[in-house]
Amino acid sequence: MHELSIAKNIIQLAREHLTAEEEVRLRTIKVNVGTFSTIVPAQLVFGFEAAREDTPLRQAELDITMIPLRIKCYSCGEETEIDPVDFICPSCSSPNIEIIAGNELTITDLEISDS
Ligand SMILES: [Zn+2]
Numbered sequence: 001m002h003e004l005s006i007a008k009n010i011i012q013l014a015r016e017h018l019t020a021e022e023e024v025r026l027r028t029i030k031v032n033v034g035t036f037s038t039i040v041p042a043q044l045v046f047g048f049e050a051a052r053e054d055t056p057l058r059q060a061e062l063d064i065t066m067i068p069l070r071i072k073c074y075s076c077g078e079e080t081e082i083d084p085v086d087f088i089c090p091s092c093s094s095p096n097i098e099i100i101a102g103n104e105l106t107i108t109d110l111e112i113s114d115s
Contacts, residue, residue: 003039006105007047010062011055014110022112023056028063030109034102036069036084069102 014029029048033039041064048062068081075094082088084102088095 003043004047004051006039007044007051007062010048010105010107011051011057013107014057014060015055017110018112020056024059025112025114026057026060026110027113028061028109028111029057029107030063030065030111032065032067032104032106032108034067034069034104036099036102037105039105041066065108067102067104070100071097072100073097 010029010031014026015023018026033041033044044064045062052058052060069084070079070081071089072079073089073092073094074096076089076092078089078091079100080090082090082097087097089097
């Protein structure tokens, strides 16, 4: 389960942006996860809940937004969302495509409570 090490990375990255006082007030870590990444969201939440226990971020929750797979076609220039099982340009059926979104994992926001 590589989600545990990914969860540890998320926590480490978040902590680099927080003061010690902010760490204990951190409520939510928002992340974007590409649908084409190898990450299983439920496993990531499970890994996060295990990884946070030894940190000041014990009360923080992980909020995952799934990002659709988006491609740019080299043949016709179309930029569009596709289903990963197809993996061709829906406009011209070319397999000559580049992934421009959908395989990422990024932290988008850290929500800290007031009290
Ligand atoms: Zn095309």
